[in-house]
Amino acid sequence: MSGSTPGRLAGTFRGFPATFSAGGHHREACLVKPDLHIVGAGLTGLTAAIEAAERGWRVSVAEASSRPGGRGRTLAAPFRANAGPHAIYVDGSWWAWLERRGLTPPVAEAPRAAGLVRAGGRLGPWPDDPGRAIAALPAEAPAGESLRAWLLRHVEARTAEAIIGVAFIFTFDHDPGRLSAAFAQERLRRAFAGGVRYVIGGWSTLVGLLAERAAGLGAEIRTQARVPAPPAGPAILATSLATARQLTGDGSLTWPSARVATVDLGLRAGGGPDWFRVLDLDDRIYAARYSLADPSLAPPGHELVQISAACAPGERKADAERRVQHLLDQAWPGWRAAVRWRRSALRTHCTGAVDLPGTTWHDRPAVSRGHTLAVATDQSAAPGLLAEVGIAAAQLAVRHLEDRRVPAGLPSSGTRGVA
Incomplete structure (x- = not known):
């Protein structure tokens, strides 16, 4: 990890406060x-x-x-993109640790703009059934059983697969149904508890x-x-x-960890859709207009959209990007003409641990x-x-x-x- 001058910080870092230097x-x-x-x-x-x-x-x-x-790290302006979709949870021990030290960053809640779901090839509003089913699940699940097997003991198969698709948001796995039920259910509870926030200005x-x-x-x-x-x-x-x-x-x-392709887009806002996020249950893709929650992330008249797509073992980055483009064609017609900046990456071992059954x-x-x-x-x-x-x-x-x-x-x- 090679060398700035030992014994001091190497000046002020771009994107950090001016006071972040050797004192x-x-x-x-x-x-x-x-x-x-x-x-x-x-x-x-x-x-x-x-x-x-x-x-x-x-x-x-x-x-x-x-x-x-x-x-x-967050990119410098004009499009202040994080390294993939990021959120912080204000109901956990980390946030409490930050609070005790006066280190909590400014945060924003998710906007009340519409959220869309793609299921069965069709894009539409978030259905009520999966949300009600998740709320009705037992608070704890067994570590020795897969999420899919456990869900099928509590809900019908279609609802189970919808919940498994939702679990991509916090596992980034190509098939969250294969993961430990205990691992996934703990995260489902947290994700739907209302503690998700977005750091103003990026992470x-x-x-x-x-x-x-x-x-x-x-x-x-x-x-x-x-x-x-x-x-x-x-x-x-x-x-x-x-x-x-x-x-x-x-x-x-x-x-074990996940492989995920990320696509970041800086788009001209005129004539764009009104959604904040889109979840593709079919292809395990999550897209969010983070500039709707935090306008400082994009220049005036523009939007920052960050997208993550699960990659199955052996799947190429180009194939995952084609799936993302297909989703955007439905969710943001004409998006290609609105692109002002873009970045993409294949990220491996960057999304944290996943626990398998047992x-x-x-x-x-x-x-x-x-x-x-x-x-x-x-x-x-x-x-x-x-x-x-x-x-x-x-x-x-x-x-x-x-x-x-x-x-x-x-x-x-x-x-x-x-x-």
């Missing part, structure tokens, strides 16, 4: 040799840096890219808040700093699970990897939904190293944060 307090902290190294300055790594600095650790964070954020807003707090607590954040192996001494690898596997050579650092988050790769090493990712053995997993893993990683830093029975020294 006197931060520079003084860098004169002292760090006693905790964190690899990766995404949301997980920055959370670990804050947690550790609050407990009195002298922290150094190495980030391979030119600025912090990882998959939480770099939140990244900036976390990075500023970490630096303010004395953490050194080095960008363009590529690390070829785990640092000596106490260290947290807050990377993807695949990168942690490469750095450590530990083949057990693996867990497994739970406890079975994923452990955060603790020895006396002085921890691995914190969104596929680690930690609870939560999507990005919350990496945040919980970061907290577990710091506690793991703290337990080995302080002799049993003695209080930690230097703690200056909140729980």
Whole structure:
């Protein structure tokens, strides 16, 4: 992860507040040799840096890219696109953690604009039946049974497949019906509980808040700093699970995840449709006009639409993009002539863990990897939904190293944060 000048932040990062630069307090902290190294300055790594600095650790964070954020980075204007569809849940432990520290970003709720569903090849308004069926499902489901098998014991087959299609939104899997019923049902409950919000200005807003707090607590954040192996001494690898596997050579650092094609479009708004989001139950596609929730994401008179399409094993990016185009032809007639900017990608191992029947988050790769090493990712053995997993893993990683830093029975020294 290769090199800006050690001991300071590399200037102000584009897309971050102007105050996010090397300050006197931060520079003084860098004169002292760090006693905790964190690899990766995404949301997980920055959370670990804050947690550790609050407990009195002298922290150094190495980030391979030119600025912090990882998959939480947002493009600069004019179209401020996140790395695929993003939402934050205000009913979870991560939001509570942010609130206690005064780090909650400004957020918006989903607009009341229409939501459309494509099922059986036809596009129409969201039907009432799946929503009522989801609300009537038992609160808990078995981990040892697939979502499809469990649903078929409670609803008729057509409704079951509709619910499985909905589950794509928070699993990104090409067939959520194959996943653990417990895994999927926990996420169904959260998704329909009303806690979904959208970060104003894109997720770099939140990244900036976390990075500023970490630096303010004395953490050194080095960008363009590529690390070829785990640092000596106490260290947290807050990377993807695949990168942690490469750095450590530990083949057990693996867990199922999804493949998804993303298509981002900057469109001229004139004559466009009035929907906020479209869910394609047939082809496992989710599209949202994020600029309708947050107009700052696109220039005046334009819209930012971000789309994700599940990719089956072996499916090519081009094939997934054709499915997206077919959906847009129905949902936004004439969209091609309105395109002013576009971006597409095939994202692998970027959507968090998925648990298959017979497994739970406890079975994923452990955060603790020895006396002085921890691995914190969104596929680690930690609870939560999507990005919350990496945040919980970061907290577990710091506690793991703290337990080995302080002799049993003695209080930690230097703690200056909140729980």
